[in-house]
Structures are given as structure tokens and as C-alpha cells.
Amino acid sequence: MAEAVDYKVVGTRPIRPDGVDKVTGRAQYGADLNLPNMLYGKVLRSPHAHAKIKSVDVSKALAMDGVYAAVSGADFPTAAHGDIGGEGGGDVADVAKNVMARDKVLYHGHAVAAVAATSQSIADAALAAIDVEYDVLTPVLDVDEAMADDAPLLDENCFTANLPEKPDKPSNIAAVMQLARGNVEEGFEAADVIVEGDYNIPMAHQGYIEPHACTATINEAGQATVWCCTQGHFEFRSMTAKLLGMEIADLKFIASEIGGGFGGKTVVYLEPLAVLLSKQSGRPVKMMMTREDVFRATGPTSGTHCKVKVGAKKDGTLTAATAWLAYEAGAFAGAPMGPGAMCVFAPYELENFHIEAFDVLVNKPKVAAYRAPGAPQAAHAIEVALDDLARQLDMDPIDLRLKNAVSEGTQASYGPKFPRIGFKECLEAAKAHPNYTKPLPEGAGRGVAAGFWFNVGMQSSAEVHINENGSVIVVEGNPDIGGSRASMCIMAAETLGVEYDSVRALVGDTESTGFSNVTGGSRTTFATGMAVIEACEDIIAQCKARAAATWGVDEDQVEWEDGQAVPAPGVNADVKPLSLADIAASAHKTGGPLLGRASLNAQGAGASFAVNICDLQVDAETGKVDVLGFTAVQDAGRAIHPDYVEGQMQGGASQGLGWALNEEYIFDKNGVMENAGFLDYRIPVASDLPMIDCEIVEVPNPSHPYGVRGVGETPIVAPLAAAANAVRDATGVRVNDLPLSPPRLLDAIDSAE
Amino acid sequence: MSKVQVETRINGEGVEFLCEPQQTLLEVLRETLSRTGTKEGCATGDCGACSVLLDGRLVCSCLVLGVEAEGKEVTTIEGIAGNDGLHPIQQKFLERAALQCGICTPGLIVATKALLDKHKNPDEETIRYWLAGNLCRCTGYDKIIRAVQDAAEELAYEA
Ligand code: FES
Ligand code: FES
Numbered sequence: 008m009a010e011a012v013d014y015k016v017v018g019t020r021p022i023r024p025d026g027v028d029k030v031t032g033r034a035q036y037g038a039d040l041n042l043p044n045m046l047y048g049k050v051l052r053s054p055h056a057h058a059k060i061k062s063v064d065v066s067k068a069l070a071m072d073g074v075y076a077a078v079s080g081a082d083f084p085t086a087a088h089g090d091i092g093g094e095g096g097g098d099v100a101d102v103a104k105n106v107m108a109r110d111k112v113l114y115h116g117h118a119v120a121a122v123a124a125t126s127q128s129i130a131d132a133a134l135a136a137i138d139v140e141y142d143v144l145t146p147v148l149d150v151d152e153a154m155a156d157d158a159p160l161l162d163e164n165c166f167t168a169n170l171p172e173k174p175d176k177p178s179n180i181a182a183v184m185q186l187a188r189g190n191v192e193e194g195f196e197a198a199d200v201i202v203e204g205d206y207n208i209p210m211a212h213q214g215y216i217e218p219h220a221c222t223a224t225i226n227e228a229g230q231a232t233v234w235c236c237t238q239g240h241f242e243f244r245s246m247t248a249k250l251l252g253m254e255i256a257d258l259k260f261i262a263s264e265i266g267g268g269f270g271g272k273t274v275v276y277l278e279p280l281a282v283l284l285s286k287q288s289g290r291p292v293k294m295m296m297t298r299e300d301v302f303r304a305t306g307p308t309s310g311t312h313c314k315v316k317v318g319a320k321k322d323g324t325l326t327a328a329t330a331w332l333a334y335e336a337g338a339f340a341g342a343p344m345g346p347g348a349m350c351v352f353a354p355y356e357l358e359n360f361h362i363e364a365f366d367v368l369v370n371k372p373k374v375a376a377y378r379a380p381g382a383p384q385a386a387h388a389i390e391v392a393l394d395d396l397a398r399q400l401d402m403d404p405i406d407l408r409l410k411n412a413v414s415e416g417t418q419a420s421y422g423p424k425f426p427r428i429g430f431k432e433c434l435e436a437a438k439a440h441p442n443y444t445k446p447l448p449e450g451a452g453r454g455v456a457a458g459f460w461f462n463v464g465m466q467s468s469a470e471v472h473i474n475e476n477g478s479v480i481v482v483e484g485n486p487d488i489g490g491s492r493a494s495m496c497i498m499a500a501e502t503l504g505v506e507y508d509s510v511r512a513l514v515g516d517t518e519s520t521g522f523s524n525v526t527g528g529s530r531t532t533f534a535t536g537m538a539v540i541e542a543c544e545d546i547i548a549q550c551k552a553r554a555a556a557t558w559g560v561d562e563d564q565v566e567w568e569d570g571q572a573v574p575a576p577g578v579n580a581d582v583k584p585l586s587l588a589d590i591a592a593s594a595h596k597t598g599g600p601l602l603g604r605a606s607l608n609a610q611g612a613g614a615s616f617a618v619n620i621c622d623l624q625v626d627a628e629t630g631k632v633d634v635l636g637f638t639a640v641q642d643a644g645r646a647i648h649p650d651y652v653e654g655q656m657q658g659g660a661s662q663g664l665g666w667a668l669n670e671e672y673i674f675d676k677n678g679v680m681e682n683a684g685f686l687d688y689r690i691p692v693a694s695d696l697p698m699i700d701c702e703i704v705e706v707p708n709p710s711h712p713y714g715v716r717g718v719g720e721t722p723i724v725a726p727l728a729a730a731a732n733a734v735r736d737a738t739g740v741r742v743n744d745l746p747l748s749p750p751r752l753l754d755a756i757d758s759a760e
Numbered sequence: 761m762s763k764v765q766v767e768t769r770i771n772g773e774g775v776e777f778l779c780e781p782q783q784t785l786l787e788v789l790r791e792t793l794s795r796t797g798t799k800e801g802c803a804t805g806d807c808g809a810c811s812v813l814l815d816g817r818l819v820c821s822c823l824v825l826g827v828e829a830e831g832k833e834v835t836t837i838e839g840i841a842g843n844d845g846l847h848p849i850q851q852k853f854l855e856r857a858a859l860q861c862g863i864c865t866p867g868l869i870v871a872t873k874a875l876l877d878k879h880k881n882p883d884e885e886t887i888r889y890w891l892a893g894n895l896c897r898c899t900g901y902d903k904i905i906r907a908v909q910d911a912a913e914e915l916a917y918e919a
Contacts, residue, residue, distance in 0.1 A: 029862035030859070030866075031841050032795075032796070032866045035796065036799065038790070038800065039790075039796035041796075213897075215861070216863045217861070266861050266864075267861040298801065298804065489898060490857065648857075650857035651857060654899055654900075655860075658897070661901070684804055685895060690897060692895060693891040693905065698905070
């Protein structure tokens with residue numbers, strides 16, 4: 008891929024094609040579909056964090072007027088073990104038990120029964136009429152407690168995976184992972200300075216504003232249609248089929264518009280319940296979570312306990328590092344400790360390191376993917392340690408990172424050699440940014456941190472239809488969560504050589520387009536974009552063939568230039584170029600409609616790096632942090648639509664700052680989340696934040712036709728440490744745990760005095 | 761449960777509906793009247809996704825009972841665009857890419873309308889505090905604030 012390319016459409020900022028519907032209230036989201044004769048489904052949730060279910064009796068609920076269905080764990084088939092696929096699944100059997108508890112409840116809010124009734128108030132009354140008998144057990148509420156030898160067990164059949172030998176007794180440690188290279192002891196001996204830290208971060212939620220919702224209807228032949236907000240309707244279809252023992256072809260999933268997901272809408276919660284309730288009642292069933300349900304029973308991301316130790320020479324060269332990373336999985340295995348372990352040292356050249364990570368069961372909601380799953384917590388640990396190291400070495404923190412930064416050809420700590428990457432370019436751009444040297448107000452502090460995420464490829468399909476007037480319809484299978492239709496239209500317009508306005512993109516349902524994995528892993532613009540480009544190239548090949556036939560020349564004597572077929576240089580044909588519109592208009596005479604398609608399993612997702620600069624001040628009286636400025640620098644490979652790239656960077660910064668400064672799950676001693684609402688789980692509001700300055704670095708990904716890397720996840724990796732390092736700079740006090748909430752900071756400042 | 765008959769005006773149109781006494785205006789709009797442009801993010805008054813104007817005042821429709829709409833004028837997102845096209849606020853949200861997922865957008869546009877009806881030329885801080893009741897998880901607010909600034913400018917120019 009050449010670097011300086013003259014693109015006509017790529018890199019411009021047109022209005023998104025789905026925009027008007029979204030600013031007028033027309034766009035339909037998960038909870039917006041009402042069908043005739045529809046019932047409302049609701050879920051009864053466990054009041055205990057850990058208990059055996061002795062019995063569930065729904066008969067009284069079912070006997071009520073207006074109640075047409077009531078189900079509990081006994082109504083579901085037992086799902087076999089197996090990988091659920093996609094991004095945030097885990098084991099099928101676990102997802103089944105998470106969707107509806109069987110013999111045990113494993114967190115406060117765990118689903119134990121569900122009803123469908125003619126109104127929401129009748130459904131609520133029906134839930135109150137369900138009898139559940141519990142044998143209450145002691146909950147295990149934090150990761151250290153859960154790893155202790157004598158901890159109560161969540162699952163008696165949980166034997167730690169990935170050990171050389173199967174352990175002789177069960178534990179709450181579902182799996183471990185190790186990565187190592189070189190000789191850590193020798194590395195530390197060679198160090199002039201060693202820093203160590205111990206870091207705790209509580210669970211945090213994705214916090215999408217749209218609660219999970221769906222409407223399902225199934226007919227007498229067992230053919231179901233499910234409308235829902237999802238990051239991946241194909242994967243929702245396959246999970247629902249597995250959980251209900253249904254034939255995949257009998258399930259049609261339609262992805263509604265989606266009101267945020269950030270990884271949290273990659274697994275099913277309500278959909279299998281709605282199908283089952285519809286089956287029992289014979290009527291359409293709509294289910295909507297409350298915000299409280301969302302907090303108690305979906306998401307969150309892992310709480311973590313991380314320990315990091317780093318050694319360096321006087322000149323800043325890193326000599327050795329170790330990381331011990333314990334991730335809470337919640338009630339079922341599947342914490343993102345793998346990516347955490349793989350990311351923690353990924354940005355740095357290290358001869359000697361040892362990384363150990365743990366996937367630990369606790370009586371809290373089963374974690375789901377959250378933007379760069381596992382990376383922000385691990386990055387927080389290493390990036391804070393590096394900040395401490397820079398202080399001890401009296402070195403600029405960006406210089407310290409530049410000294411050790413990975414680049415093309417470096418063997419990554421997680422295995423492969425890096426292809427072309429843009430980490431050094433990001434560090435240099437941050438260093439040169441005026442915000443890095445801008446004077447700070449009295450008492451304020453500045454922090455720097457770096458972030459890394461792999462990005463993924465996976466499977467995508469796309470079709471391109473050329474209308475009879477030459478306008479273009481792109482059909483693909485990835486829910487548009489943040490402007491991806493616009494990116495698809497841009498890439499199609501660029502490839503075909505037509506105007507952006509002549510292209511429309513639509514997200515097909517599971518029956519109208521080919522399989523695509525989730526909108527997640529920062530893969531949509533990269534992988535689905537690649538499928539769209541290939542489908543457009545298919546169209547171009549067909550157009551060339553039709554032009555060749557029209558002109559009576561060979562296909563290889565025709566080229567595609569600026570949206571039209573022209574004779575190749577040197578071909579002596581006295582013909583007028585044929586535009587896409589010309590070819591479309593005569594398509595009925597040259598072989599029928601033009602339909603291009605592509606499907607692929609995209610390889611070569613480009614790793615993306617970011618560097619953040621955070622300015623803030625801390626009120627010494629209250630401990631409250633005011634963020635004064637935030638600068639996000641990130642390698643996008645190529646920004647297809649720069650507004651939406653900046654949007655990802657700004658949104659990630661905001662989420663990361665919320666996580667750093669305020670957001671946390673607070674549990675009482677019984678495992679009841681005490682802040683299950685937006686009032687007490689406080690995500691950043693407009694008055695909490697300054698403008699967020701973005702600098703997009705473009706080091707093209709050699710594996711993508713336009714150089715795209717994927718940008719959705721990297722933005723949340725660095726802000727936690729950037730904010731923590733700024734607090735250190737402002738106050739002179741190092742606080743290792745997050746969030747840096749007023750009480751914690753006040754405590755730290757007071758005890759330092 | 762016995763229902764109450766309510767007469768109200770929604771976006772200039774006379775509307776009658778039946779609702780249970782405890783049902784919120786939000787639920788009535790969405791579930792009874794299928795005006796689903798107004799969104800639910802929390803139902804506890806903490807997110808602003810359900811913002812509507814009640815006799816011109818900005819309220820969370822999840823904190824208003826359906827019966828309280830009796831005799832009032834309700835303006836929802838569906839009533840912001842005119843017959844001649846998008847309202848300048850809507851246009852600026854599009855031009856500034858002030859939405860990603862878009863679930864917060866209806867509430868933010870209604871809240872912005874209330875803000876600009878009252879303050880012709882708000883500074884950044886005024887905008888940020890006015891919109892502090894409208895959560896957006898996707899954008900970090902930057903482009904939203906800029907869209908509101910642009911809309912204020914355009915409306916002042918039009919006036
Ligand atoms: S739904 Fe009314 S404020 Fe959130
Ligand atoms: S655009 Fe998604 S919440 Fe605002």
C-alpha cells in the first residue's frame with residue numbers, strides 16, 4: 008500500500024446516511040417495535056448473590072388473568088458445553104445458565120423465572136406471585152478472597168484450566184495463563200532502578216444508554232423472528248438456537264438500531280426467554296430491561312487485582328518486567344485475562360518478562376466484553392509503573408516510552424513479529440503536540456500514558472447492488488453502532504469511483520445477507536469494509552466484462568477509471584467511456600442486473616496504539632478532580648471518516664476518564680450492588696468534561712486496501728493511567744487503586760500530609 | 761386496573777388516551793401511542809433520553825405521569841422538524857457528527873431546543889450545564905457541544 012494516495016472520498020466527512028432518521032426519532036431501536044396482540048415479558052431476579060434453588064413454582068403467576076406464559080430453568084433444555092464463538096461468549100452451557108439459572112443462583116440479579124402478560128403492570132404482579140425457595144450460601148465477593156484456599160466454591164466442577172496437570176481439587180480459579188521470555192532474575196539484576204506496584208480496580212459497566220430489549224414472535228411451525236438490539240445478530244441467532252435446541256434456519260434475527268454496546272451487547276440475555284415465552288403464549292413478546300437490570304445482570308467488565316514490577320537501566324532501557332494479573336470473571340468463567348496478559352507489555356521491547364494471569368469466579372454478574380476487554384486494567388498497572396520509573400530516572404515519560412517502544416519487526420511480548428505499526432509515530436506526535444508543553448495552571452498536573460490493542464479481523468460478508476440508474480446499494484451484516492454505514496458508503500464510493508451520495512448502505516438481517524461476526528473487536532471498518540471493497544471490485548470486473556462485450560474487445564483491454572470503463576492505454580478502440588450509470592442502464596441487454604459480492608475471513612488486522620495526555624486539578628478540600636484538558640493521539644491506519652474516528656477517540660477518553668475517576672460497582676457484604684442506577688453509578692456528564700483534542704496518526708495497515716486498522720477499542724486503554732499519572736503530578740501523591748473518587752483522593756492527600 | 765382518560769396535545773395535535781394512573785408519560789408515549797422517538801435509558805430521571813417539553817418546559821417524561829399531560833402541550837422529538845425540513849439543531853447534529861449510536865440524540869435535541877429557546881447565545885459552560893442531565897456514553901460530548909454552538913449561531917443569524 009503506497010503511503011501518499013490521492014483519495015477522493017476516503018478521508019472526507021460527509022453526513023451519515025442513517026442520520027436523518029436518528030435526529031428525528033424515526034430510527035427504531037431495540038425497544039421500539041410494538042406488534043399487534045403483543046405481550047410484555049419480564050424477568051424475576053435472584054435476591055441472593057449465592058444460593059441453591061430448592062424450587063421454583065410459577066403456577067400462581069400462570070393462573071392470573073392476563074398472564075399467558077411463565078417459565079423457569081426447568082423449561083429450558085440442558086445446553087451442551089462448547090465455545091459460543093464471537094467476542095464475548097464463553098461456554099454455551101454457562102451462557103445458558105446465565106440466561107436462566109438452573110440449580111444455583113450465582114449473583115444478585117441472576118434470572119430465575121420469566122413471565123409474559125398483557126401489560127407491564129400485570130407482568131410485575133405475576134413476578135410477585137412466583138414462589139422460589141432458596142438455600143442461601145456464603146457469597147465470594149472479591150478476587151483475592153475467591154483465590155484463597157478455603158474459599159467457598161461457586162462451581163464444584165471448576166478445575167483450573169491450562170495447568171500442566173489437572174488439579175486434584177476444584178477451586179474458583181477457572182483458568183490461568185502464562186507468558187514468559189528470557190531470564191527475569193538476571194534482568195532485574197541488570198537494572199539500576201526497579202519499581203513495583205499493586206493495583207486494584209473494581210468492576211465497571213459499559214454503560215450504554217439503551218437497555219437491552221427485544222421483541223420475539225414464533226409461529227405454529229416453530230419459525231421465530233426476533234427483533235433486538237445486538238452487536239451481532241448472527242451470533243445471537245446461533246446462541247439462541249443452541250440455548251433452545253432450535254434449528255438455526257428457524258430463527259430469523261433482525262438487528263434494530265443499537266443504542267450503544269461497547270462489547271456488552273455481544274451475548275444474549277433476553278432473546279431466548281422472549282422466544283420461549285412467545286412459544287408458550289402463542290403471541291409476540293416484547294422484553295425490555297430496566298436500568299437496574301442492566302447494572303445487576305449484564306456487562307460489566309472485570310474487577311482486577313494486578314501487580315507489576317519493572318526494572319530499567321539509568322538511560323531508561325527496560326531490563327525486565329513481571330506482571331501478576333487477577334481478573335474477576337463474575338459468576339461464570341471467561342474473564343478477559345488472556346488479552347490482558349497479551350497486552351500488558353505489548354508496547355515495549357523486553358528481553359526478560361514473566362506474565363501470569365487468572366480467570367477467577369466470584370458471585371457477581373458474569374462479565375462481558377468491554378472495549379479492548381482486559382487491556383485497560385493491565386495497561387493501567389504498567390503505565391503507572393512506567394510513570395513512577397520515569398520520575399525515579401528523572402526522564403520525560405514520553406522519552407522513556409520512546410526508548411523502549413516496539414516497532415516493525417519487534418517480536419511482540421505475545422508472540423508474533425509486529426508488521427508496520429505506528430507506536431513511535433504516536434509518541435512523537437504527542438511529544439510535539441502543543442498541549443504537551445502548554446503551561447499548566449497553578450496546582451494542576453499532567454499525566455501521560457500509552458495504550459495498545461490488537462484489533463481483530465474475523466468473518467464478514469457484503470453484497471453490492473447497482474440500481475438501474477447506477478446508484479449503489481451496499482448490504483452487509485454489521486449493526487451500525489457509530490457511523491459504520493457512512494464508512495461503508497465511503498469505501499464503496501471510493502472503490503467504484505462514484506459520488507458518496509449515490510451510495511446507500513443497509514444492515515441486512517440473518518436471512519437477507521451472508522454471515523458476519525459481531526460489530527466488535529474494532530473489526531467493522533477493517534473487515535466488513537474489506538468485504539465491501541471486494542464486492543465493489545466484483546462489480547468493476549463485471550462492468551469491464553460488459554464494456555468489453557459492448558465494444559467487441561477483450562476484457563483485459565478495458566480498465567476502470569474514475570467510475571467508468573475506458574479502453575486500456577494503447578487499445579485502439581474508438582469508443583466513449585461507459586460510466587456505472589451507462590452500464591447499469593443497459594444491463595438488461597448485457598447479461599442482467601449487476602450484483603457484486605464478497606465474503607471473507609479477514610486476516611491482518613492492524614494493531615493500534617494510542618498516547619494520551621491528561622491535564623487535571625484536584626480540589627484539596629473535597630478531593631474532586633476537574634479534568635482541564637485531554638489530548639488523544641492514535642494511529643488509525645487510515646481514517647475513512649475522520650469525524651467518526653475522532654468520535655471513537657473522544658468517547659473512549661470519556662469512558663476511560665469515568666472509569667478512572669468515578670465509576671465502580673459497590674457491593675454490600677451480601678453481594679448486593681448498592682449503586683445500580685445512573686444517579687449513583689455516575690458516568691461522565693457534559694459538565695464533567697472539557698473538549699477532547701484528537702490527533703489522528705495515519706500509519707497505513709499494509710493488510711487493508713485503504714490502510715484501515717480499526718479504532719474503536721484502543722481509545723479506552725490509556726486514559727485510566729493518564730488520569731492516575733496526572734493526579735500524581737498534581738498532588739505529589741501516588742494512588743494505585745481506582746477510581747480516584749473524592750473520598751479516596753481526600754484520604755490519600757490527608758494521609759500524605 | 762382501571763384506566764383514566766386523558767386529553768392532551770402532542771406536537772400540536774389533539775390526542776386522547778387511556779392510561780393506568782401509575783403509568784409514566786414516557787410509557788404512554790412509547791407503548792400506548794407508539795411515539796417511540798422519545799427513548800428510555802433509565803426511567804429514574806437520570807439520563808435525559810426521555811426529554812420532552814411540557815408546555816415549553818424541559819422535563820424527563822419518565823418522571824411525569826401520563827395523567828399529568830391532561831390539558832397540556834407535549835413536544836417530543838417527532839415535533840422538532842418542521843414541514844420545511846429539519847430544525848437547525850438537527851441539521852447541526854448531523855453536520856458535526858454529534859451522534860454515534862444515536863440513542864441519546866432525541867433527548868439531547870429536545871434539551872438543546874429548550875436551552876436555545878431561553879438563551880440565544882450560550883457560552884460553552886452554559887451549554888455543558890444545561891445538557892448535564894442528558895447522558896451520552898458514545899461521544900464524550902465534544903461534537904455535541906460544537907453542534908449546539910453552531911445551532912445557536914445559525915438561529916441567532918436567522919432571527
Ligand atoms: S429515561 Fe427518563 S431520565 Fe432516563
Ligand atoms: S451517541 Fe450513543 S449515547 Fe450518545
